[in-house]
Amino acid sequence: MRLAPEFALGIDGNAIPAALRASIVSISYTDGIEGADRVEVSIANPSLQWLDHPLLQVNNAFRLSIGYAPGPLEEVFVGEITGVEPSFPASGIPMIRLTAQDLLQRLQIGTKDRSFRIKIPSVGNFPLPDSAVAALVSGTNGLIPELDPVGGTLSTLIGLATFLAFPQFAQMSVRKQSGVNDFQFLTEVAKDNGWQMYIDHTAEPRGRVLKFQFLIQDYAPSLTLKWGASLMDFTPRLSTVGEIEGVAARVWVDSIKMDFVIALNWDYDRAMFKLSITPGGELGELLAPGKVTTIKPASYATAPRKILSELLPKLNNRLTGSGSTAGDPRIKASRVVNLEGLGAQFGGLYRITSATHTIDGGGYKTSFQARKEVWFGSIPAPRGAGGLVRLQGQFSV
Template sequence: MNTPCYAPEMRLTFGGSPAPAVLRGSVTQVSCATGLGAEADRLEISLANEGLRWLDHRLFALDTPVALALGYAPHEPLPLFHGQVVGTDADFPADGMPAFRVVAQDRRTRLADSSPARWFAAPLPKIGVLPVPDLLVAPYLALEHGLIPAVDRLGTVLAAVLGAADIAGSIEDPSMRQRVVRHQQSRTTLEFLHRIATENGWELLMEHDLDPRGYVLRLMSPGAYLTPDVTLRYGGSLQEFAPRITSVGQVARIMVRVWRPEVRLELTVSVGYDWDRQKLSIDIAPGFGLPEGFQGKQVVLVDEPATLASAPRLILGKLLPMLNRRTTAKGSCVGDPRIRAGRVLRVEGVGETFGGLWRVVSAHHTLDAGGYRTSFDLRKEIWFDGIPRPAQGATRVQGSQLILPSPDR
């Protein structure tokens, strides 16, 4: 924040009306967690239940709209959460003050409560059944449950290209048409939408600060958002930081087998990423086997039917999540409502390897007697590799140039 942060400011509303003063005075803790993916954002409000005044109160009826904004006086607090009450619980201790807790989640829960069996295809005369593009299926799933879908321009272009490839492949190979059609079966609508998002390089994200608040479901392409929203520096605004880089679980290649019926030939499509050279490589070879130089390295075989048109979607859905798990971090700072899932942090003062741009995977805001704090989980994404390290704020720390003797001495 640009001004000193001394007095946290909280605004809490139920049913569209500000929480009464007596309720605000009973709050002992507010906890708000936002995240990417299929897990709903969550708000927990803990109350001192003096005289059992909050039991059976009409403010906390299930499905009651609830909203939270946090910040610092005298500035306007920023909206962090808009959702609905999904549960309450009480605590009646032998000693001490009775407590009452209200739990709310965002409206993604509507999709989690639905699990119909259906398929998305369009019958065309003289051609047959063709798959409905994901660019139409995903927004339909959101609109079906009263949410407003928002797809950024890069995500639209990528989905359009992949959808056109699916349709072209279906026309070329009629035997693959039913296999590339989206089927929802034995899974919730939220799980179904999350898989579609993953295979298009999207992330699911609820936008709590866009009107109508609490109803905008963004299908975000992370590659379109690379500008830092907040800058934190170790020794200053960044209180704790625990980065981790590991090759455990990392793969050298994602491989897909493709059958070409017109020539009765099986092809192997493989995609890998070289971290040292920051280079993506694609190989297509006849037959089935590892590309030269990858024997003995970890390779993931996608055991699903594929065509040359659908293979990129399968590979994208498997490769990107694995690459983005290579470098992760946990951290905390003085409460900052700008830090939320999907945003980009620039971390300074932690060296070249761990400094620079990070994506916020989840953020946890807590306000209690100890003050306002924000903790977060981060990840490095391959999208950041195209930005020079100095431009990201990732620089070597003075004094870290210690020269060690070579191992053979």
């Protein structure tokens, strides 16, 4: 039986002193599948005893565990202090707001210009697979990359198949980092491959495992929440804005004087993707009026990346929602939850995209954002023929 909400903080390798713990007014921890996870701690500082305290300094290591007494607490965050903000109000108690972020924030420091390739004699530059690029950039920032086996293999196969079929496109598909920081660069790599990128605080060594997860799998829910019982509230949002069912690209290969149509479609009836690559053909008959977006891939070699990065977000953001429940550390970004009591269309499986855990004078509460991914199977198909996003361009070799 759950009794009282409980938390434990560790700073600079040690548990915080009892006096500091007693001064904490509230704790808020947010994790998501985009950007660095974040903890904010509000500390009462009536006699300024915590002002300039050596524990409350930027760059100090920071750990957070949450749960309920008397049960064991779960460590949910490992990072470092990135901000200390004291306040001295005209009336009321002086406060200190402490901010900590996970190690993803280190990737946002500075910009770089480089490319990722292997030079092969008599052949030229061979592009490094995106899985290798992600591993190299992660490692140079002191992070341990963990690539999803399915997503990593698919990325490598796409790159290898493109090179073997059209070796003249190898140079065009070399990854280049130009004037952006490592976080921006890795975010682009992840998006192009259908990966979600986040620190996995449950893996060892804690706080240093950077996960690249291919989300077209992993459907098992980590918990079930029922409205009227464990689910306090839930607000779904079903939108047809920008709705598509597929992506098509027309590319011209000048060296063989032939154009190709590459199409990736989602089959709602069979709940599966359909990929086709055909010479010539017309896109116009595939496009629904008012649902056409034009994007130009840099080359035939980059077209598969652009198709994937355009299609997946549109499919997965059609049905989203936000909700809250009594505090539960199992509600984590990237995990799947099963929502009951919401009907056939709005209930079922959702993937958590962001979760905020708050402990204060009112107790422990968890709020979350979620999306019903199209392969979860219970989103009704759009009426009529869905439109395609068209990618078009002419390229020389």
